[in-house]
Amino acid sequence: NKVTVVLGTQWGDEGKGKVVDLLATEADIVCRVQGGNNAGHTVVVKDQIYDFHLLPSGIINKDCKAVIGNGVVSQHSGVVQEFGFPPGLTWWKENLIVSDRAHIVFSFHQQIDGLLEAMKGHGKLGTTKKGIGPTYSSKAGRMGLRVSDLVGSEAGFETKFRALAELYQQQFPDLQIDIEAQLELYKGYKAQLQPLVKDVVHYMNEEINSTEKKRILVEGANATMLDIDFGTYPYVTSSNCTVGGVCTGLGIPPNSVGDVVGIVKAYTTRVGSGPFPTEQQNSIGQTMQKVGHEFGVTTGRLRRCGWLDLMIVKYSHVLNNLTSIAVTKLDILDGFDEIKIGVAYKHNGKTLPLFPASLEILSEVEVDYVTMPGWSVPTSECRRYEDLPVNARNYINKIQEILQV
Numbered sequence: 001n002k003v004t005v006v007l008g009t010q011w012g013d014e015g016k017g018k019v020v021d022l023l024a025t026e027a028d029i030v031c032r033v034q035g036g037n038n039a040g041h042t043v044v045v046k047d048q049i050y051d052f053h054l055l056p057s058g059i060i061n062k063d064c065k066a067v068i069g070n071g072v073v074s075q076h077s078g079v080v081q082e083f084g085f086p087p088g089l090t091w092w093k094e095n096l097i098v099s100d101r102a103h104i105v106f107s108f109h110q111q112i113d114g115l116l117e118a119m120k121g122h123g124k125l126g127t128t129k130k131g132i133g134p135t136y137s138s139k140a141g142r143m144g145l146r147v148s149d150l151v152g153s154e155a156g157f158e159t160k161f162r163a164l165a166e167l168y169q170q171q172f173p174d175l176q177i178d179i180e181a182q183l184e185l186y187k188g189y190k191a192q193l194q195p196l197v198k199d200v201v202h203y204m205n206e207e208i209n210s211t212e213k214k215r216i217l218v219e220g221a222n223a224t225m226l227d228i229d230f231g232t233y234p235y236v237t238s239s240n241c242t243v244g245g246v247c248t249g250l251g252i253p254p255n256s257v258g259d260v261v262g263i264v265k266a267y268t269t270r271v272g273s274g275p276f277p278t279e280q281q282n283s284i285g286q287t288m289q290k291v292g293h294e295f296g297v298t299t300g301r302l303r304r305c306g307w308l309d310l311m312i313v314k315y316s317h318v319l320n321n322l323t324s325i326a327v328t329k330l331d332i333l334d335g336f337d338e339i340k341i342g343v344a345y346k347h348n349g350k351t352l353p354l355f356p357a358s359l360e361i362l363s364e365v366e367v368d369y370v371t372m373p374g375w376s377v378p379t380s381e382c383r384r385y386e387d388l389p390v391n392a393r394n395y396i397n398k399i400q401e402i403l404q405v
């Protein structure tokens with residue numbers, strides 16, 4: 001069996017949840033492999049609105065196992081909160097699997113997120129202060145605590161917890177940690193989590209190598225341009241959001257990855273600071289913001305908006321070798337007279353071969369656009385490609401033609 005991966009190809013908020021939910025109705029297993037519970041997405045099923053922050057959205061499908069891989073950093077108070085939500089999902093206990101190798105986000109990681117952000121002042125990255133970055137720092141610094149520590153011996157957990165908390169208290173004199181209260185709290189979480197904890201490396205190996213057909217889906221969090229190595233560093237998240245993160249975040253070999261579906265929003269959005277070549281700080285961008293409801297699930301922050309930038313999506317294809325793309329939110333472009341697509345970057349008169357590493361260069365590029373005629377008829381009720389007005393079909397075809405996906 002191979003794993004099907006769904007990834008965001010831009011700066012996030014492409015609407016992955018819609019596609020994942022569609023595929024999850026036919027999946028046996030849905031996995032999360034990186035990120036934490038800052039990665040929010042909304043799924044609407046009939047009249048119910050689900051805002052997920054940590055649990056794979058496959059959890060809404062009764063016959064589907066939901067796996068939280070080792071690459072995810074989880075805040076267990078958050079897991080326990082999401083356990084009770086949404087109401088009516090009573091089967092999660094049998095369906096949720098948490099890796100024993102996943103690292104734990106503590107509330108002091110969240111405080112540190114805030115302290116670091118305050119210290120950085122103007123250079124701040126606009127993180128969601130969920131402690132995700134500091135937890136990956138603890139992990140890379142080889143002092144983090146894993147789920148296996150939590151469900152292991154109490155004495156072992158306590159020793160490691162005290163060591164980490166005391167180290168951070170020395171580093172950050174303003175940091176207040178009530179160590180005894182935290183230890184007590186985690187004793188409670190332990191009982192709730194223990195039944196869900198598995199060796200996910202072994203579990204995935206059995207499922208992938210099973211002679212029975214298993215449909216396995218990986219739901220990416222964040223997106224290619226937020227990848228810590230390949231994104232617009234330092235305006236990125238703290239994990240690997242590109243396809244390689246699927247192997248390291250779940251414990252599966254590269255040749256177990258099958259289809260890689262790239263989610264492409266029909267225009268581009270970005271949260272927080274950093275260069276954004278196709279940004280429209282004008283009525284076009286404002287229309288996209290308003291019609292597209294471009295504000296964060298977790299934060300409520302407004303997203304910056306601009307034309308579709310295929311330099312970004314092409315780069316994403318090079319990194320992930322997409323087998324197909326799904327274009328979302330096309331209807332938000334209904335009613336524009338003209339629609340532009342960014343197809344190349346010029347810097348000092350030279351065309352760049354690929355998306356650049358340097359943000360300095362990125363902030364100086366000039367974008368080459370192709371301009372397509374828009375369509376005036378509403379497309380939100382279209383259910384098949386053939387239902388779309390011809391100009392909307394041309395827009396999709398242009399994307400396909402340029403990307404060759």
Ligand SMILES: *[C@@H]1O[C@H](CO)[C@@H](O)[C@H](O)[C@H]1NC(C)=O
Nearest residue numbers: 012013039040127128222237
């Ligand atoms: C991605 O990560 C960033 C930084 O950690 C966070 O602020 C943002 O909410 C995340 N976005 C999505 C769509 O997952």
Ligand SMILES: *[C@@H]1O[C@H](CO)[C@@H](O)[C@H](O)[C@H]1NC(C)=O
Nearest residue numbers: 204205206208209210211253
């Ligand atoms: C997969 O299963 C086959 C047949 O049982 C076995 O020979 C092989 O070693 C297994 N591969 C892995 C990576 O577990």
Ligand SMILES: *[C@@H]1O[C@H](CO)[C@@H](O)[C@H](O)[C@H]1NC(C)=O
Nearest residue numbers: 136228229238239240244248
């Ligand atoms: C991301 O991947 C790179 C390259 O494999 C690795 O060096 C880095 O540790 C990874 N980071 C995280 C947070 O997983």
Ligand SMILES: *[C@@H]1O[C@H](CO)[C@@H](O)[C@H](O)[C@H]1NC(C)=O
Nearest residue numbers: 258259317318320321322323
């Ligand atoms: C992408 O994957 C296809 C198979 O799906 C393969 O034929 C092709 O060589 C790969 N391209 C790159 C650049 O890895």
